[in-house]
Amino acid sequence: MSEPNPVVVVGASLAGLRAVEGVRRAGFKGELVLVGAEEQLPYNRPPLSKDLLTGIIEHDPLELCTAEHLAGLGVTLRLGTPATGLDLDAREIVLDGARLPFGSLLITTGSRPAALPHGGAPPQGVHLLRTVDDALALRDDLLRARDVVVVGAGFVGAEVASSAAKLGARVTVVEAAPAPLTRALGPTIGEVCGRLHELHGVTLRCGTGVAQLEGTPAVTAVRLTDGTRLSADVVVVGIGVRPDTGWLEGSGLDLRDGVVCDETLNAGHPRVWAAGDVASWTNPVYGRRMRLQSWTAAAEQALVAGRNAVAGTPTPCPVVPYFWSDQYGKRLAALGVPGAADEPHVVGDLHGLRFLSLHPDGDRIGMVFALDRPDLIMKFRRLVMTRAPFGDAVELAERLVA
Ligand SMILES: Cc1cc2nc3c(=O)[nH]c(=O)nc-3n(C[C@H](O)[C@H](O)[C@H](O)COP(=O)(O)OP(=O)(O)OC[C@H]3O[C@@H](n4cnc5c(N)ncnc54)[C@H](O)[C@@H]3O)c2cc1C
Structure with missing residues (x-):
């Protein structure tokens, strides 16, 4: 199997890595390019809210593979170069102002965290958490923090609260729902998970939201919608993630809640596939569309999408959703x-x-x-x-x- 134009994978994280591995496992011998917005080789995100924050591991062990592994697969790396557009008719992606043609395209651009609505840039000390740079900046601030407010008691927010408490900060978690994790686990189990915070000295404030961040240039407090004012020298916003599809706007792909794909992870164009957090695909296990934001799903989907992108007959991708979280x-x-x-x-x-x-x-x-x-x-x-x-x-x- 060889193509005049390369197979291009956009998004060089877990799904991007597994996608290039899937392409090679399927026997594709042609040019294979992995494009990534970040400078780093593919790395693991789960430790960013856990052991990396508490300082148990340092930067290097996060890496999911070595440069030698990618060289062995014959992958041309284009790191630190975000794709900014997709021209489906010409079969090209826009990169660094230039155009890169593709024979097949795999979209693995994942998701990015949602920010609090705030006129202009937020004050210093307010953090989102997705990348290793985000985590290292947050860790620096947490090491000096006395009062930490975590907005959102989802899995990542809860892990950050757990890590900040371990570092000795006074931590408050603010959650709009009546209990944490109610959407994922229902109210009974959500309340039990909430007790984990309280048992470790973390204050949980449910049923309220953020009205305003106070302080300039650095944050000093969070004003809640119920009128409470919480002192804060660090605020971490963990209110969910959005699929990273901005660069695909206007391409003609269906972008309702991520890149819409069929059971085989095909994105509605014969040469375009997607996998990982960015993909909203019909999961054959359930016969309906879903977008999972979990490590195992990204890895499983990307191997299949990589193979399907170069194989004659695409196969469906059934996934049993699985998620883990480490707290306290x-x-x-x-x-x-x-x-x-x-x-x-x-x-x-x-x-x-x-x-x-x-x-x-x-x-x-x-x-x-x-x-x-x-x-x-x-x-x-x-x-x-x-x-x-x-x-x-x-x-x-x-x-x-x-
Ligand atoms: C702090 C944290 C903790 C987590 N903990 C857990 C856990 O305990 N258990 C679990 O199951 N899951 C966990 N997850 C979720 C898991 O890490 C993700 O589901 C997984 O990383 C998804 O992989 P992905 O490759 O699809 O997307 P991502 O890891 O988001 O990677 C997408 C990559 O694409 C790049 N990119 C984006 N746009 C462009 C562009 N235009 N051009 C080029 N590159 C682009 C991004 O820079 C990024 O490197 C956690 C996530 C975070 C952030």
């Missing part, structure tokens, strides 16, 4: 997708914060959540994948926890 020395993990707002069935010690919760989707198992039981969650993979009867999952959980 405990591992939280979720497998699957919850159904409507049905109450979960808990097996184990809910109040002792060591349990499995089984979340139904009608009469089937939708999702399994594990708090401090990392050893058990993957045992449910087949049941979740086949959307087995809910009772089968309950039986397995009771057998495993007994």
Whole structure:
């Protein structure tokens, strides 16, 4: 298999790396280019809110691969060069003011964090967290901070709160919903996760939002919508992420909540594919479109998309959603997708914060959540994948926890 024009992968992180590996595994011998906005080789983001912040690991161990690995795959690297446009008719991407032709294109540009609405640039000391540079800047500030406010009690916000508390700061987490993680886990489990913060001396303020950031040039306080004023020398905003598709505007690709793809991760043009946080694809396990923002999904999708981009017959990409998070020395993990707002069935010690919760989707198992039981969650993979009867999952959980 060789092409006059290269296979181009845009986005040089986890999905970009796995995509070039998938392309080569499929036997493609032609030119392969990996384009990345960041200067670094592909690196791992999960430690950015965990061990990197607390200083347990330094920069280098984050790397997902070496330059030699990419050279061995015959990958031409174009790092530090964000793509700014896509011309589908000409089959070219716009890069550094020049145009780079492609035979096939893989889009792996991931997502970027949402900012608080604030007229102009936010004051110093207000952080978003996505890149290693973001994490190192935040760590510098946290080491000097007395009062830290984390806006958003999602997984990344909760991990930052946990790390900041470990560094000795006084930490408050502000969450608009009545409890943390309610959208992902429902109110009962969300409240239990909220207790983790409180048990570690972190104040949790739910049901309120940020009205205003005070201080110039550096932040001094956060004014909440309920009128409370929280002193702050560091504010971390963790209110969710948006797919990084700005460079694709006007290209003709369907960009509703990410790059819309079919079951094979094809983006609606015969030569264009997407994978990872940026891809909103029809997951064959559920027969509906979803966009996952998790490590394992990005890795699994990108291998398939890489292969499909160069193989004769594309194959579908079924993924069982899986996410883990480390907070206050405990591992939280979720497998699957919850159904409507049905109450979960808990097996184990809910109040002792060591349990499995089984979340139904009608009469089937939708999702399994594990708090401090990392050893058990993957045992449910087949049941979740086949959307087995809910009772089968309950039986397995009771057998495993007994
Ligand atoms: C702080 C943090 C902690 C996390 N913890 C966990 C965890 O514990 N468990 C878990 O499952 N998941 C976790 N995640 C999520 C996980 O890291 C992501 O799902 C994963 O990184 C997605 O990989 P990706 O390659 O699709 O996107 P990304 O990692 O977002 O990479 C996209 C890359 O594309 C580049 N790019 C963007 N636009 C352009 C452009 N126009 N041109 C060129 N390059 C571009 C970006 O600079 C970036 O390097 C965490 C994420 C963060 C930020």
